[in-house]
Amino acid sequence: IPKPTPTPIPRQTFDGALALQQVEAQMGLGPRPTGSEANLRLGDYITQTLNALGWQATVQDFTYRDTPARNILAHRPAQGKQAGGKRPVVLIGAHYDTRLFADNDPDVSKRSQPVPGANDGASGVAVLLELARSLDAPVMQDDVWLAFFDAEDNGRLNGWDFIAGSRYLAQNLPVTPAVVIVVDMIGDANQQLYLEKNSDQKYQQALWRIAARLGYQAAFIAQPKWTMTDDHIPFKEAGIPAVDIIDFDYPYWHTTQDTVDKLSPDSLERVGRVLEYWLEETR
Numbered sequence: 001i002p003k004p005t006p007t008p009i010p011r012q013t014f015d016g017a018l019a020l021q022q023v024e025a026q027m028g029l030g031p032r033p034t035g036s037e038a039n040l041r042l043g044d045y046i047t048q049t050l051n052a053l054g055w056q057a058t059v060q061d062f063t064y065r066d067t068p069a070r071n072i073l074a075h076r077p078a079q080g081k082q083a084g085g086k087r088p089v090v091l092i093g094a095h096y097d098t099r100l101f102a103d104n105d106p107d108v109s110k111r112s113q114p115v116p117g118a119n120d121g122a123s124g125v126a127v128l129l130e131l132a133r134s135l136d137a138p139v140m141q142d143d144v145w146l147a148f149f150d151a152e153d154n155g156r157l158n159g160w161d162f163i164a165g166s167r168y169l170a171q172n173l174p175v176t177p178a179v180v181i182v183v184d185m186i187g188d189a190n191q192q193l194y195l196e197k198n199s200d201q202k203y204q205q206a207l208w209r210i211a212a213r214l215g216y217q218a219a220f221i222a223q224p225k226w227t228m229t230d231d232h233i234p235f236k237e238a239g240i241p242a243v244d245i246i247d248f249d250y251p252y253w254h255t256t257q258d259t260v261d262k263l264s265p266d267s268l269e270r271v272g273r274v275l276e277y278w279l280e281e282t283r
Contacts (some may be wrong), residue, residue: 012134014276018268019113020260022126023118023187023268026096027260029203031114033100034120034151034165042096043070046148050074053132055146060172064151064164071169072096072148074132091145091177092131092275093231094124094184095152095165104254105155118260119250121153121188127272134186135270139280140193145175149231163231170234178201180235186271190265192249193271194225198233199242207243210277216270243264245271 025045029038044061050057055074063067078087098117105111128146135144147169155162166182180202186193193211195204211220224249232242252258 003118012133012136013128014269014272015073015201016265016267016272019126019130019272020187020263020265021238021270022129023122023260023263026122026125027051027116027118031116032096032098033114034064034069034097034154034227037248038096039150043072043150044098044147046129046211048131049129050146052226054279055132060169062168064168065158067151067161069150069165070197071150071165073127073169073174074146076132076135076137076140077143079137084096088178089144089145090142090173090279091147091180092128093147093166093180093182094128095127095231096121097150097153097165099153099254100157100253103241105256107256110256113253113256115153116178117153118263120188120253120258121183123185123263123268127183127268127275128184130167130273134276138281142279143175144204144279145177152231162229163233163280169211169232170238170240175234177240180232180240181207181275182230182232182242182244182246183255183275184230184244184246184269185246185253186245187263187267188247189262189267190248190249191219191247191264191267193220193247194223194249196230196244197224197227198229198236199243200236203241204243207245207274209277211270212275214270214273214277216274219267219270257266
């Protein structure tokens with residue numbers, strides 16, 4: 001008697017509509033600057049969501065300029081073909097705090113208001129949370145860590161520097177990644193992802209080649225443009241290859257108009273599927 005053939009478990013796929021729902025969930029909390037009640041609630045939401053999806057989430061508390069802050073880390077070991085031995089670690093990161101003041105707003109009267117942070121903060125977090133749902137551990141070849149950085153976005157305000165949370169993590173890593181990929185401001189409906197000049201070129205080119213293979217070359221533009229001080233820099237300074245996937249051609253950066261209506265699920269999906277493909281198919 002022939003044995004029954006088991007029904008294959010369908011692979012998960014990154015879903016831009018679900019990622020946009022994660023943006024909306026964050027926006028429902030209001031602005032989320034470091035140390036605020038909304039920031040604390042978002043950190044709890046991120047941790048609870050990751051744990052519910054089977055990731056091992058931990059909190060890294062620190063203080064910056066007398067303000068309590070916390071990075072959130074989540075780990076999921078690979079279960080792919082490389083049986084046994086020590087696997088490479090890939091860290092995918094995004095910041096979850098928002099800017100205290102919209103100091104770039106064209107309306108001067110609004111520059112003391114907080115930035116809503118739909119693209120600058122929520123879009124990167126949404127991609128990471130949807131990756132946490134959609135990544136298939138049985139086919140992943142690397143151990144994947146997700147990092148949610150606090151205290152990134154208040155640089156030049158009240159004596160703060162940018163990227164304080166990622167700098168703290170880079171100095172207090174629980175594991176040394178082979179590479180760090182940062183996603184920031186990637187949800188703009190008019191998506192323009194140029195090659196960032198401070199990024200590791202080998203990994204950057206690999207990601208942009210995948211984007212072209214998936215038909216996303218109009219959004220992943222294979223030309224250098226911006227030189228960014230972003231959350232990838234502390235890891236680069238520590239000798240770890242790092243890439244910043246960022247759309248800095250976003251006209252609502254640090255303004256009160258950084259709202260959900262400026263975003264597209266297709267933009268979130270393009271970035272998520274490039275990372276999903278890179279982690280599952282080519283590593």
